[in-house]
Amino acid sequence: MxxxxxxxxxxxxxxxxxxxxxxxxxxxxxxxxxxxxxxxxxxxxxxxxxxxxxxxxxxxxxxxxxxxxxxxxxxxxxxxxxxxxxxxxxxxxxxxxxxxxxxxxxxxxxxxxxxxIAKEIKNVATPFINYLHDSHTYYNTLIIGAPQTGKTTFIRDIARLISDGEATVFSKKVGIIDERSEIAASMDGVPQHNVGGRTDVMDACPKVAGMMMMIRSMSPEVLIVDEIGKEEDVIALMEAVFAGVTVICTIHGNTMEELMKRPSVSILLKNQVFKRIIMLQKKNATYFNLEIRDECGRNITSSMVKKQ
CATH class of the missing domain: 3.30.450 (Beta-Lactamase)
Structure with missing residues (x-):
């Protein structure tokens, strides 16, 4: 401290x-x-x-x-x-x-x-990582939750697990667009959190410019982005998907129904861009609910996760 x-x-x-x-x-x-x-x-x-x-x-x-x-x-x-x-x-x-x-x-x-106060919680995503890939590739994934439900903590650990190949049989090159310096928490370009050995970070860079810059310069296989929501975010995200890059991102929201009312985001859900959707909801001070759905909104697994 x-x-x-x-x-x-x-x-x-x-x-x-x-x-x-x-x-x-x-x-x-x-x-x-x-x-x-x-x-x-x-x-x-x-x-x-x-x-x-x-x-x-x-x-x-x-x-x-x-x-x-x-x-x-x-x-x-x-x-x-x-x-x-x-x-x-x-x-x-x-x-x-x-x-x-x-x-x-x-x-x-x-x-x-x-x-x-930053809380780096390693292995919080370990029990769920195998729901996010098949035998050779990771799925486009959207993580939904209200503020302080652990979205950034969760996506940070996902980046580490994918990069290092922990809990899976393969690793991938990961690129993080860290517009608010929250995922990797870089200081002078050096991540303060463990985001994996095969991870490159574009720090303090707007998401729209950063996604394409990262793809052109570092050729990531998986792109990690925090807090999408604006129309320009969605357009840049779609360009990344069409370029053959897996995108894993977070968004503020309480329910799928709520997100469907937001035009810029609803188009992603209607077109089933995300093969996996993770819902995070705060249960109480100690636990939060985690639910993983497929692209059609069907439940794959649900769990109660304890804050560490």
Whole structure:
């Protein structure tokens, strides 16, 4: 947790250490808001550190730690609203937004921070990987789930298993388009998470440009993409499929019926682009439901998976 604690002013660092104690493995978020107590979010509950007020001076300290005292060099990240730090942890930012002609130009007066603690869970996808391939190839696969249902954790482990050939009889070249630096959590181009020995990563690159760039430059056999949804994402994804590349991707959603109401996505489902569809639903703080369906929506297997 040193990568996280180094971001915090000394008085907050000590308060967090004291309150979290031996619960680091359960901690998911540290939320900092100007002139308010620090909020800690665990798997199963939230807590306030009631005697810790986050001040304007503290905000400046955190920003300096995030940027190594040079906000200018992080202009692009600030526009995106998050910064990835060593260890794959991600810090979300909010404050006053400046727009020009309706487009976001700059995020300033940053007074809200959400430190999301990265959880690399190896082998979470191992029991299910054999449903995602035949004897020689992997299937186009869509992973559906609401926020914080484990989509990114799951797809990261799938990338590793396919790349290294673990739990299967063959491995494939994998390309990851990591637009938000969440899957591989690269720092200076180096993945902080284990995404497999035969995996290449296009970090902080828009999905639309990144998919075709990766295909042209690195000739992946399997392309991993997080959080599709826009019409241009779907067009780029279809181009990749027509180029003979297997695509495995995630999308925000609660049900298949909900996704069918979204025109850009429904065309993929109606045309049965995905031979496998994985539904993730949070059951409670400890477990989530996982269901794998075929391209016609028929159930193949269902399981209760425990958060680790």
């Amino acid at each position: 040193n990568e996280i604690l180094r971001l915090l002013p000394e008085h907050i660092k000590q308060a967090v250490r004291t309150q979290v104690m031996n619960k680091w493995d359960q901690l998911e978020e540290i939320r900092l808001r100007l002139n308010r107590p620090v909020e800690l979010n665990y798997h199963h509950k939230m807590e306030w550190i009631s005697d810790s007020q986050f001040t304007a001076k503290d905000s400046v300290y955190v920003l300096n730690q995030l940027s190594d005292h040079s906000l200018y060099r992080m202009e692009d990240e600030l526009r995106e609203g998050y910064i990835t730090v060593s260890g794959g942890h991600r810090v979300g930012l909010a404050g006053e937004v400046i727009t020009v002609n309706g487009k976001l130009k700059q995020l300033q007066h940053i007074t809200f921070f959400n430190i999301r």
